[in-house]
Amino acid sequence: MAPKPKFKVTNPAYDVNDSVLVHQCGAMLEIDDPDRTVRGLIALLDGSRTVEEIEQAFRERHPGSDFDVRAAVTQFDEAGVIEDADAPTTLTPYELERFKRNLGFFETYASLTANKYAMQERIKDCKVTLLGVGGVGSYVSLSLLGAGVRDLKVVDFDKVELSNLNRQILYSEADIGQPKIEAAVNRLQGYYADAKITGVEQRLTSVADIENVITGRDFVFCAVDRPKMHVIQWVNEACVRAGVPFIGGGVELQRSVIYLVIPGVTGCTQCWRLARADDEDTHILREQMEARHLENTGIGPDMAAFGPLVSVLNSLMVTDFVRFMTNIAPPIAAGRLIETRFDDMSTRQAEQWDRLPGCSVCGDIPPPSLAS
Numbered sequence: 001m002a003p004k005p006k007f008k009v010t011n012p013a014y015d016v017n018d019s020v021l022v023h024q025c026g027a028m029l030e031i032d033d034p035d036r037t038v039r040g041l042i043a044l045l046d047g048s049r050t051v052e053e054i055e056q057a058f059r060e061r062h063p064g065s066d067f068d069v070r071a072a073v074t075q076f077d078e079a080g081v082i083e084d085a086d087a088p089t090t091l092t093p094y095e096l097e098r099f100k101r102n103l104g105f106f107e108t109y110a111s112l113t114a115n116k117y118a119m120q121e122r123i124k125d126c127k128v129t130l131l132g133v134g135g136v137g138s139y140v141s142l143s144l145l146g147a148g149v150r151d152l153k154v155v156d157f158d159k160v161e162l163s164n165l166n167r168q169i170l171y172s173e174a175d176i177g178q179p180k181i182e183a184a185v186n187r188l189q190g191y192y193a194d195a196k197i198t199g200v201e202q203r204l205t206s207v208a209d210i211e212n213v214i215t216g217r218d219f220v221f222c223a224v225d226r227p228k229m230h231v232i233q234w235v236n237e238a239c240v241r242a243g244v245p246f247i248g249g250g251v252e253l254q255r256s257v258i259y260l261v262i263p264g265v266t267g268c269t270q271c272w273r274l275a276r277a278d279d280e281d282t283h284i285l286r287e288q289m290e291a292r293h294l295e296n297t298g299i300g301p302d303m304a305a306f307g308p309l310v311s312v313l314n315s316l317m318v319t320d321f322v323r324f325m326t327n328i329a330p331p332i333a334a335g336r337l338i339e340t341r342f343d344d345m346s347t348r349q350a351e352q353w354d355r356l357p358g359c360s361v362c363g364d365i366p367p368p369s370l371a372s
C-alpha cells in the first residue's frame with residue numbers, strides 16, 4: 001500500500017509573511033515560501049492522497065510550477081513532520097481512545113515508514129513481570145498500564161504498613177495490614193479492567209523462585225532489594241538464562257539509579273561486579289561485605305525513601321522500557337548505571353560496564369536472534 005502523507009497535527013504549521021513556520025518540540029522549523037508553493041503542498045498533505053495523487057493535484061492547482069513535489073515530501077518526511085495516514089493498526093476503538101495521548105507522543109516519532117500504532121502495539125503485546133509492589137513497584141505498575149501494557153504479573157509477599165504511604169501510591173489507609181498483592185491487583189485491575197493482572201504472593205529466595213515468575217515473559221522490572229545484593233544476582237541469573245531483558249534500580253538516599261540488562265547484548269550484573277572488582281583487595285572487601293549482608297548482620301532497615309525520587313526512578317525505568325520496546329530511541333541504561341541526583345536533579349551515567357567473555361552467568365549466552 002502506497003503511504004498517504006499527512007502533516008502531523010503534533011507539528012502545527014503557521015503561515016507567517018513569506019515563510020511557513022512549523023512548530024516542533026521546543027524548536028521552530030522555518031521554510032521560505034515567497035511563492036506559496038510550500039503552503040500549497042501542505043494543504044494537500046491531509047492524508048487523503050498518495051504521493052502520486054498529491055503531485056497530480058499540485059500540478060492542477062499550480063500549472064507551470066517547477067516545484068519538486070516528491071523531493072519536498074521526502075524532505076518533510078526526513079524532518080519528521082509527516083506520517084502515513086493509512087498506517088494499519090490492530091488496536092481496538094477503545095484502545096485508540098484510551099491511548100490517544102500516547103499515540104500523539106508516538107506520532108512525533110512516526111514517518112511514512114514508521115507506524116505510531118505499531119509502537120503502541122509492541123507495548124500492548126509485551127508480557128511484563130514486576131518483582132515487588134512497594135514504592136517503585138507502585139509507580140511502575142500504574143505507569144506500565146498507562147503506557148499500554150496489557151499483561152502484567154506482580155510479585156510481592158509483604159503487608160501494607162502506615163510508613164509505606166509516603167510513596168506507595170497503590171495503597172490506601174484501608175489497606176494497612178492487608179497483603180500488598182491483593183490490594184495491588186484490585187487497584188490495578190480497577191485502573192485497567194481489560195488488562196490481565198496476575199498477582200503472585202511469594203517471597204523471592206532463590207534463582208528458581210524468580211525463574212517461576214519470569215518464564216515466558218518478555219520483560220522484567222526488578223523493584224525488590226531484599227535480601228540486599230543477593231536478590232539482584234538471582235534476578236540477573238534467572239533473566240539472563242531465560243533470555244529476558246530486565247531493568248532494575250532503586251532509590252539510594254539522595255539519588256535514583258537504574259540499569260538495564262539485555263541478555264546476549266549488554267553485560268549482566270555479574271559482569272558489573274567483576275568490572276568493579278578491579279583489584280584483589282577491593283574484591284575481598286566486597287565479598288566480606290556481601291557475606292555480612294547474607295547474614296543480615298551488617299545491614300540496618302531502609303529509613304530513607306523520598307517519594308519524589310521514587311517517582312523519578314519510575315519515570316526513568318518506564319521511559320527506558322518504552323524506548324527499548326518501541327525502538328523509537330536507544331535505551332539509556334543498557335549496560336550502564338544511570339543516576340539522578342537530588343542535589344541538582346541532573347541525570348547522568350554513574351557507571352558503565354561491558355560484557356565479559358568469561359562471565360559465569362552470561363559468558364555463553366548467544367545474542368538474541370534477529371527473528372525474536
Ligand SMILES: [Zn+2]
Pocket residue numbers: 267268269270271272355356359360361362363
Ligand atoms: Zn555477565
